[in-house]
Amino acid sequence: MSSPWEQIPLFTLPDTTPTTPPESCEKDGSPNSTDQADATDESGPEPTVATHPESHEPGNADSHEQGDAESDAQVDVAETPTIAEIPTGPKSPDVDTADVNTTEAGSVAVDPPVWEALPAGEAADGHAVIVTAAGTYTPSGRELTGPVDSLEKLDKLIRWASLTPLGAPAQIWVVGLAACELLGWVIDPGSEDDVDDMEALRTRAATELTATLHATLPPLLGAGWELRGEPGHVVHLSRTIGNFTSMVDVVIEPYVWTYWNKDFGWHNRVGDMGVLGSPAAGTYLPDDDLLAARELGRRLAWCAQHLGVLPGPTPARTGAAIIDKIKRERSRSGKGIVVTTPGPVPPLDGAPRGDLEPAVGWTRVPEASDLDNVCRLVSIDQRAAYLASAGMLELGYGQPKHLTGGAAAAAASGEKGAPFGLWRITLPAGQTLSLPEKLPLPHPHMLADQPVQTWVTSVSIDGLCAPVADGGIGADLDDLDITEAWVYPRQGRVLDKWAKILREARKTAVDTRDAAMKGFVGSCYKGYIGRMVNPDMWTATRMQHHHQPLWRASIIAHCRWRGRRVAMRIAREHQRWPVRTVTDSWVYLLPGGEDIADESEALGKMTVEKDVVLTDTLLDAVASAADVHEVNLAIKAAFADDEDAADVDGEGVL
Numbered sequence: 001m002s003s004p005w006e007q008i009p010l011f012t013l014p015d016t017t018p019t020t021p022p023e024s025c026e027k028d029g030s031p032n033s034t035d036q037a038d039a040t041d042e043s044g045p046e047p048t049v050a051t052h053p054e055s056h057e058p059g060n061a062d063s064h065e066q067g068d069a070e071s072d073a074q075v076d077v078a079e080t081p082t083i084a085e086i087p088t089g090p091k092s093p094d095v096d097t098a099d100v101n102t103t104e105a106g107s108v109a110v111d112p113p114v115w116e117a118l119p120a121g122e123a124a125d126g127h128a129v130i131v132t133a134a135g136t137y138t139p140s141g142r143e144l145t146g147p148v149d150s151l152e153k154l155d156k157l158i159r160w161a162s163l164t165p166l167g168a169p170a171q172i173w174v175v176g177l178a179a180c181e182l183l184g185w186v187i188d189p190g191s192e193d194d195v196d197d198m199e200a201l202r203t204r205a206a207t208e209l210t211a212t213l214h215a216t217l218p219p220l221l222g223a224g225w226e227l228r229g230e231p232g233h234v235v236h237l238s239r240t241i242g243n244f245t246s247m248v249d250v251v252i253e254p255y256v257w258t259y260w261n262k263d264f265g266w267h268n269r270v271g272d273m274g275v276l277g278s279p280a281a282g283t284y285l286p287d288d289d290l291l292a293a294r295e296l297g298r299r300l301a302w303c304a305q306h307l308g309v310l311p312g313p314t315p316a317r318t319g320a321a322i323i324d325k326i327k328r329e330r331s332r333s334g335k336g337i338v339v340t341t342p343g344p345v346p347p348l349d350g351a352p353r354g355d356l357e358p359a360v361g362w363t364r365v366p367e368a369s370d371l372d373n374v375c376r377l378v379s380i381d382q383r384a385a386y387l388a389s390a391g392m393l394e395l396g397y398g399q400p401k402h403l404t405g406g407a408a409a410a411a412a413s414g415e416k417g418a419p420f421g422l423w424r425i426t427l428p429a430g431q432t433l434s435l436p437e438k439l440p441l442p443h444p445h446m447l448a449d450q451p452v453q454t455w456v457t458s459v460s461i462d463g464l465c466a467p468v469a470d471g472g473i474g475a476d477l478d479d480l481d482i483t484e485a486w487v488y489p490r491q492g493r494v495l496d497k498w499a500k501i502l503r504e505a506r507k508t509a510v511d512t513r514d515a516a517m518k519g520f521v522g523s524c525y526k527g528y529i530g531r532m533v534n535p536d537m538w539t540a541t542r543m544q545h546h547h548q549p550l551w552r553a554s555i556i557a558h559c560r561w562r563g564r565r566v567a568m569r570i571a572r573e574h575q576r577w578p579v580r581t582v583t584d585s586w587v588y589l590l591p592g593g594e595d596i597a598d599e600s601e602a603l604g605k606m607t608v609e610k611d612v613v614l615t616d617t618l619l620d621a622v623a624s625a626a627d628v629h630e631v632n633l634a635i636k637a638a639f640a641d642d643e644d645a646a647d648v649d650g651e652g653v654l
Contacts, residue, residue, distance in 0.1 A: 114513040116286065120297050123304035128171040129161050130293045130300075133178035139297035139304075149182040151219035158237075158248055167309025167321035169236070169247040173296060176289035177254050184216040185209075185252060206232060206258040233259045234313045249313070253285070253296070259313075274318070275299050275311035275520050283516040295516075302517050306505040307524075315520065316537070319498075319528025320546050326497050327545075337492045339397045342547035344535065346400055346422065346486040352445060352454050355533075356422070356549070357557040359583040362440035363628040363635075366579050366589060371623050374589040377638045379610040380597050381585035382559060382566075384506065387525045388604030389558040391499025393459070395551045396420030396488025408485035412477050417465075418458040421487035422550065425461070425480040427452045433473050438577035439567055442473050444560075453483075457554045463561035469572070471564035495551075499525075503603060529555055559584050559604075566606050570596050579622075580635055585609055587635060589622070612638050 124139035136144045136157060144161075148154050154172070163170030174180060189205035213231040220237065221227070228236040228247075235250040256273050276296070277283035285292035303311050303318070308325055312318040330336035345356070382388070400421060403411050412418040430441045430448040441447075442464065445454045456464075464480060466472030502525050509518035531537045532552040538544050563584055570576055570588075574596055580587040586606075588596060598605035614622070621634040 112286075113282065113515070115283075115298075115516045116291070116295055118298060118512060118514060120294065121301035121305050123302075124166070124297070124300040124310065127163055127166040127304060127310055128173060128300050129157065129163065130173045130175055130297055131157070131179050132175050132289050132293050133182060134290060137293060137297065139300040141294060141297055147182055148179070151183060151216065152223075154183065154250075155220055155223045155225070163248060165247070165310075166304055167307075167325045168312050168317070169249045169310075171300075171310055172248060172250045173253060173300075174250065175253045175285075175293045175296060178289060180252060180254055185212060185255075187212055187255070202258055205255070209233070209252075209255050209258055233257075251313075253292070272315075272519065272523055274313075274315050274523065275303065277516050278519060281515075281519060283519055299517065299520070302514075303520075306508055306517075307501060307521075311520070314527060315523035316527035316531045318520075319502075319524040320538075320543065322501055322524075323495075323498050323528075323546065324542075326501075336497070337397075337490075337494050339494055339548075340545050341397070342535070342538070342544045343397060343488075343550055344547060345549050346402070348422070348424075348455055348486075349484065350424070350453065350455070355553065355556070356455060357457055357460065357553040357560070358444040359556055360440055360444055360560055360563075361582050363580040363631050364438065365625055365628060365631055366622060370577065370579065370589055371619075373591045375592050375614055375619070376590045377587065377610075377612050377614055377618075377622075377635065378590050378596070378608060379585050379587045379639070380606045381583075381609045382563060382604050383601075383607045384503075384522070384525075384603040385559040385562070385584040386529050386555050387499055387502055387506070388602075389555045389562070390495040390525065390529065390551075391493070391503065391603075393493070393495075393551075393554055393558055394420060394491045395494045395548075395554060396491040397494065398489040400486040400488045403485045403487060405483065409477065409482040411485055411487050412458075412461060412482055418461040419487055420458050420491040420550075420554070421485055422455050422457060423461055423480075423482055424453065424455050424484035425464075425482050427454060427464075428473070428475075428479065433468075435468065435473065436568070436571065436577070438571075439564065440581065442471065442564065457550065457557050459554045459557040459561065463557070463564075466561075466565075469568055471561055471568050562604060566598075579631060610639050614638060 120140050122138075122140040125142075128139050129144065130137045130139060131148050131154075133147055135146050136148060138144065145157065148157055158172060161170075163172075174183070174185075177186075180186060187205060187208040189201055189208055210230055210232055213235060217227070217231065217235070224241075225237045225239050228238055233252050233255045235252070236247070237250065238245055238247045253276065256276055272278040272281070273284070276285055285295050300310065303309065307318065307322055309318060309321040312321050326336075327338055327340075330338045345351070396419070408423070411421075412423060427443055427446040429450050430446055435442065443456070443460060445452055445456075461477075461480070463471065464473050464475045465477070467474050502521055506518060506521045508514070509521060528546075529552055532546065533549040535544075535547045538546045563581070563586065567578055567581075567586060574594065576588055576590065576594075576596060578586040578588055590596065595608075596606070597608045618634060618638045621637065622631065625631040625634055
């Protein structure tokens with residue numbers, strides 16, 4: 001029996017892929033499907049996968065064929081450390097000076113980011129393998145084999161490893177350009193320095209990558225693997241023997257960027273790339289391939305342990321995988337809410353353009369009283385606002401019932417407020433109400449000089465009925481003139497367990513100063529909630545229940561009303577009014593030492609996002625602003641140093 005740290009001469013082992021499904025795999029178990037560019041139809045039968053062999057015995061070197069003996073020579077373990085044993089080192093010369101120490105010899109030593117020194121767990125072992133030019137590793141850092149320098153060896157690696165899914169299909173991660181070169185996966189789309197538009201470079205690279213993969217994948221396809229969708233930065237493979245189907249995703253780390261800015265938009269800079277991190281935020285993998293493999297393994301294990309799933313091809317898909325795992329658990333136990341159908345927007349007469357519940361965006365020109373004794377510009381925002389709202393809201397599901405006239409108005413009078421649904425109401429003209437002049441109108445569809453008939457969610461019905469002191473307009477239901485409604489038959493805290501998993505994972509990341517995984521958790525819930533609105537993201541039969549635009553609208557509305565309530569509280573307690581609000585953030589002019597943030601560490605509470613001391617020039621720019629455009633320019637200039645900071649708590653526009 002080989003020791004845990006001994007290299008295994010993998011490529012001489014017999015094929016351990018079973019020809020029949022193992023008893024431990026459920027025939028109708030987890031959906032092990034993700035998509036390439038969110039376009040693969042997963043309506044086929046549920047795949048199952050092989051379990052791990054109980055032991056892997058080293059093969060007899062004397063039985064090797066001559067070709068294998070030459071190309072698969074065993075690496076001296078004493079000279080090749082496991083990635084778990086590799087000391088973390090300098091990541092990049094572009095580091096904060098706080099992370100730089102001077103050695104006795106006078107040279108500069110760079111402290112690695114905190115998260116790179118965190119230990120790697122074993123939760124992803126058996127579900128993923130990492131491939132580098134030096135060899136292959138488990139996510140926990142155990143070395144498995146030497147280099148994978150052909151597609152035939154990649155096939156043998158996949159079949160021998162017998163990886164099992166974990167919320168997503170099993171994964172083979174290819175880390176580093178050198179590992180890609182061994183497999184013939186080399187592209188040369190040009191340099192970002194030679195193009196004015198990163199999107200053009202990305203498009204060219206993505207096209208070239210797909211063509212290269214099509215040209216090099218025949219050995220895998222000849223071994224019985226099938227492609228699901230077009231290959232790109234993720235190659236989705238499946239292999240069926242009888243009724244047994246195994247699936248694996250081959251993720252090509254150096255080329256993830258060829259997809260990512262299509263999804264998020266970079267504006268000519270590298271943005272967030274899911275579990276790999278964000279170069280702009282300094283959370284991307286280290287430059288050295290083995291250090292990158294170690295850190296990737298740690299992140300895969302972290303996801304498996306704290307999220308219960310492997311990371312999907314996008315954060316949104318990771319959020320969906322967590323939902324689906326909860327759904328399967330609830331279906332088996334018969335306990336908890338299980339939503340199996342999509343919730344598209346019903347046919348609306350006079351539907352508003354754009355979002356049903358828009359995020360707020362508003363600026364005002366400060367008055368002289370706003371500038372008295374101020375020297376700071378402070379932005380506060382709700383801590384993980386959408387995650388907080390997702391866990392506490394009762395969301396509707398099922399086939400909605402269409403109501404009109406008196407029946408619609410009567411349906412809004414529930415014991416706990418209006419039941420989940422959409423309501424056609426009349427928003428009164430803002431100037432007819434006794435509302436604070438230094439806040440935006442309570443609803444983005446509201447106008448100052450005339451009433452507006454529009455559709456709103458139940459969250460806005462409750463918000464409008466709240467007292468002015470709590471951010472509402474103090475309306476009675478009769479004041480809203482409800483004429484039509486779509487009301488859902490069932491409702492409940494559908495996302496409560498999902499939000500709890502993400503909330504606890506986020507807390508773990510915060511407590512361990514793991515900025516990389518904190519950012520990833522934020523991308524997961526923001527991405528998932530943001531993509532509830534788009535049916536094209538969920539075209540596969542088993543994914544359609546993720547299309548829930550009314551859930552998204554309700555979450556946005558809930559955050560908006562909560563922010564307005566906080567603004568009213570700050571006005572009462574501090575006599576301070578905001579000069580700008582965007583989504584869940586509010587910008588204030590404050591004197592030195594005044595704190596308007598919430599003391600609580602709970603999600604949804606207001607925390608300081610940015611706090612800058614105003615120079616005389618900036619203060620003059622704010623004071624002399626003639627219109628809201630000039631105010632926005634002055635605020636942008638004041639916060640310029642924070643422009644590239646990672647948005648880890650604010651939600652942005654979904």
